[in-house]
Amino acid sequence: MREKHKIIGSPVSRIEGHLKVTGKAAYAAEFSFPHLMYGFPVQSTITAGEIKSIDVIAAERSPGVLKIITHHNALKLMPRPPVTHANRMTRSNPVLQNTRIHCFGQYIGLVVAETYEQARFAARLVKVSYKTERPKIDFDENLKDAYKPEILNAGHPTDTSWGDLESGLKQSAEILSETYNTPIEQHNPMEPHATIAFFEGERLTVYESTQILGTTKEAIANTFNIPKENIQVLAPFIGGGFGSKLQPREHLMLTVMAAKMLNRPVKTAITRQMMQTNVGLRQHNRQKVRIGTEKDGKLLALSHEIVTHTSVDEEFIEQSGAISRMMYEVPNSLVTHRVFTTNIQVPRWTRAPGETPGSFALESAMDEMAHRLKIDPIEFRTKNEPSVNPENKKPWASRSVIECMRMGAEKFGWNMRNSEPMSTRNGRWLVGYGMASASRGAPCREASARVKITNSNKNIRARIELAATDIGTGSYTIIAQVAAERLGLPVEKIKVIIGDSDLPPTPGSGGSWGAGTYTNAVDAVCEKAKNELLGKSKIKFVNEPGITELMKAAALNEYQTEGSVKPSEESEKYSHFSFGAHFAEVWVDESLGIVKIPRFTSAIAAGTILNEKTARSQIISGVVWGIGQALTEESVLDKRYGNYVTRTFADYHVPVNLDIGNIEVYFLHEEDKTINRLGVKGVGELGITSVAATIANAIFNATGKRIRDLPITPDKLLL
Structure with a gap:
């Protein structure tokens, strides 16, 4: 791993940005x-x-x-x-x-x-x-038919347990048992x-x-x-796309x-x-969480039991309990998933599938327990930090969640928070502060890439080709940045060709694996090209040469090669996750129940940040969607007919500019030497994880009302 990056990490503007803002970027229907x-x-x-x-x-x-x-x-x-x-x-x-x-x-x-x-x-x-x-639509009516599925999304086990949950709960000085509901949501890219x-x-x-x-x-x-x-x-x-x-x-x-x-x-x-x-949805998840602790806040028991729905013609279940298996050290654990069939379209992957609804339940419950114990929420989480992944006992390749909480607390001004609910106000507005930890798996998959280098009148240019996709995340730009640094060329002399299945194969964009997978393949093929050209040259270089010197030394006008990367055997020995901490300030109108979020702070640890500008954009977009999950988004079914009452943006409400306050994102320097050659971890789905819990926790701090059913609409706060 290179210790110093000149172009990687720089906030380079999107190389395809001009095409998009001028309407020249053609999409599938155009x-x-x-x-x-x-x-x-x-x-x-x-x-x-x-x-x-x-x-x-x-x-x-x-x-x-x-x-x-x-x-x-x-x-x-x-x-x-x-x-x-x-x-x-x-x-x-x-x-x-x-x-x-x-x-x-x-x-x-x-x-x-x-x-x-x-x-x-x-x-x-x-x-x-x-x-x-007669259709099967109503959640509560069909709950009795829930069964244990064989497997969850992405191959996660349906149930896990260790220790003795009931014994752990009996030994606990404080016990929390609550149920949390997250509704059906739609992708709507x-x-x-x-x-x-x-x-x-x-x-x-x-x-x-x-x-x-x-x-x-x-x-x-x-x-x-x-x-x-x-x-x-x-x-x-x-x-x-968001999974749809x-x-x-x-x-x-x-x-x-x-x-x-x-x-x-x-x-x-x-x-x-x-x-x-017709393109999938995020399932309605009902999640029962039980937590048992010692008096000092040490976890003794944690259970996370989920019931959800699938379609009558295909089974798909989010791994909503997966986050509870790895986030905190607990000697007695139980995580289960149950599902029943309905005449609702089959669910599909939706941004951070599993972690998004699961983190709402887990991180809300952790905040509730911290309040009962009269322990600061950050201290409570820190006290239960695991030294290895509790689920599989693998060591962390890198885990900086405590550092994220500390950085976020400092940047946000967490010390201003009064732990007593309803203790801070501004006129008719009740003011509250909340936080939550976030995690998301950081996979890296096999991919290939091709580099073509040309020398025309001493003008060296490179063309990078791979069957990648850019779903608005900045793939074009980060690929160009990695190639530019590795080849020793300016970004403007790199042409990126993606979006074609005839090019060298990649696993595409999804599951937070795209950026790390693409760029590592590009890094590898550029290194291969340099090594091959070096072998064709008789010059002994004192310093590492760039592609310009190598093409000149090899007396070539054109050169191309292809290469691939896949996860190493060493990387399989570790657990790979991105981590973060979110902080929110909310204002709640005590008469109308209206919620405003004037500011939100995220501290993120995701290994090597390829482009600070596009990575920040990804976190901000995730936070915005998390705000929608917390306050506005819900697909409402007419139980008589099975059709949605919420059919367009006129009634399926997503956050707009006036709903969003100031969002600040800070990246923690983190080095991961095992996940891949560049040390890259995904950020696209981390941004939404735990955002709803952060806002719900802040609303509790403001109002003293704990809302466990999303979205948190004014009527729920006025009851």
């Missing part, structure tokens, strides 16, 4: 081709049952309509195998193969027309009759999902808003029985099917309302 057709899905208007008949006569007669695809005439697709952790993203997704309805809004057809407006209008003319069944597909002979090209190119390609191949080498997936720019764009969705398969059936390019861009019903 490409155009000759003879392009437009698809618009037909959706189910019931929640459970069977299609009895579909009348498409009026729709087919509508101007501009070219084809209406339903289960009657759909291509026969490859059957879907049972879901496993290994195949969840790549297995076939055979749409329109039967008449069964699993949830409201399910795609039951596709209208293809010459224009988008014609397709959308004709979709309203399709008449469907159903055989309806700025760019809705969209696909363009066209065939040229046997070769398929797809423009898709996807976080992972390789798995999208494989899922298409598995669905349509097309050789993978005949498929190219392109995603040069992506307007956010990790797995190939049904609209993609409908678009490919239409392109194949009509042998013309087809574009399908789903609506904002479909973003609520």
